[in-house]
Amino acid sequence: MVHIFLNYLKKKWKGGIIAPISLGLFIPLIAVIWPEMRKASEVFTTILESPIYQAMLGELGLIDISQWSGAFQMYIFLILEYFLLFTTIFVTTKIITSEIDKKTLDVMLSYPIPRWRFLLEKFGGYLFYCLLYPLVIMLFTFASTKYVQYNNAHLNVEIDYIALTYALIGTWMLFFSLGALALLCSVILLDSRKAVVGSAAVIFGMYLLNRIGGMTESVEFIKYFSVFNYMDPNSIMSSGTFPVGDFFILLGVGLAALVVALIIFQKRELKY
Secondary structure (H helix, E strand, O other): OHHHHHHHHHHHHHHHHOOOOOHHHHHHHHHHHHHHHHHHHHHHHHHHHHHHHHHHHHHHOOOOOHHHHHHHHHHHHHHHHHHHHHHHHHHHHHHHHHHHOOHHHHOOOOOOOOHHHHHHHHHHHHHHOOOOOHHHHHHHHHHHHHHHHHOOOOOOOOHHHHHHHHHHHHHHHHHHHHHHHHHHHHHOOOHHHHHHHHHHHHHHHHHHHHHHHHOHHHHHHHHHHHHHHHHHHHHHHHHHHHHHHHHHHHHHHHHEEEHHHHHHHHHOOOOO
């Protein structure tokens, strides 16, 4: 009943597992070097107070890296952004275009299921592996925090795990909404290179809108057109609250893009 979904998990298990684990390994690395980083935190804090850096980094520019939670938040969520951009642009667009490149789409579509379900199950496999990012980050964060607490008993070393859970939910929602937008680009263009360029233009365009909108109040309104403005993990960690409105905005954007992609793929004539 979910043959396509399971087949996707089987084919993509290496990349699906290695990527989140690679990200998770940065957390113990930061835990090991944080005591030395803490000594130089005043220099970094002065640099980060610059309006230019705060505009470039957004909420990251307001974090106190002299605290373990701040250093963790600063570096992990910054690295996570790169994984998010790479995965949504280069992985999601390949869900269909890779079948076209390998000339196996006819075989895949020979299964006795509707086209839309074929696409939905493959996208479901992508979302399943995206769940590993929150799970791996939470596991490595817990272990690394215990390590830092043990080796720095004189310091107040804590992580708000409830806020972290909220932030990781927000991260997964970004994987969902951006992935759906990239999938829509791929079914419209049906060409690997064009799909990557198209999805990169959309996703990086939204990324820049969010950054530019944070530079000055006169153009602040433009960041509301970017999905990166919603459920930002740094904002969630700082506030400690779950942004319900942002959640439904990302859910709406993701579902709308996904439904349109499924309809287009179901109805269009495939020529390749």
